[in-house]
Amino acid sequence: MLKLFQYNWQVREDWFTWCEDVPEEELLKKRTGGVGSILYTLFHIVDVEYSWILSLKGEPEPEEPPFEAYASLARVKEFSKLCHKEVKPFVISWTSEIESQTLSETNSSGETINFKYGEIMRHVIAHEIHHIGQLSVWSRELGKEPVTANLIGRGLFD
């Protein structure tokens, strides 16, 4: 489990670096697909990971902060760093015993839905990789080479 989170965190940092060479108006520009802009995608990835991990920790889920308050590269990076302090210890201390614990959530219709902890963790992993795939298309539209999505060659298993 940890390795795929570490992969996502590395790739996210690589995209933050990639963003440094791109004018902020391009980072904020509304694009087709996904959640609509490069910076909003990165913000959304951070927010979703953070919210789910808080739920798994049994802490109250915060309301989604308004993107407008984070709409710059520096602020999204800061948000990611802040959330990471909560997320990382939980992911690192993950054990297979936690896999089948149940999280009960209430949906918008007032129904209770049960999730396995292992299900949520994999959902969070897949969520980030999926959105990063969208960034790679937008990157080519901008005429820029995207960050590599390779998991091999990152030193994660050295």
Next chain:
Amino acid sequence: MLKLFQYNWQVREDWFTWCEDVPEEELLKKRTGGVGSILYTLFHIVDVEYSWILSLKGEPEPEEPPFEAYASLARVKEFSKLCHKEVKPFVISWTSEIESQTLSETNSSGETINFKYGEIMRHVIAHEIHHIGQLSVWSRELGKEPVTANLIGRGLFD
């Protein structure tokens, strides 16, 4: 490990179904980013998963088949089905003991590179999710709703 593969296989089938409502010329049209077209992306996902799994099984890696021979929805689906017969038993029989086994590959410069089996498996998982993210952007460009990328709500943990 298995759950994320099962997620990918489900999502891939959903995309095959999605493709049924799209004219073949749109499926084959060259697009910006990724490997360039919707059908070639699906073909590439299947081929990469298959090739790596054969390597992990110690079988000789086949040459990448020319996409031209598979350039229709029916043929890519058939290719996926055929490869799946080799891939699924290996993934299902995965145990944590195999994680740290080493696969040695020779790169194009003649150097030997060592990978952990667990590293390759996660690489294959991330590879498919990443490319599916690209399809979701192209789907919106076509004015169509993409297949959901959610891992929760698929009955994978029931």
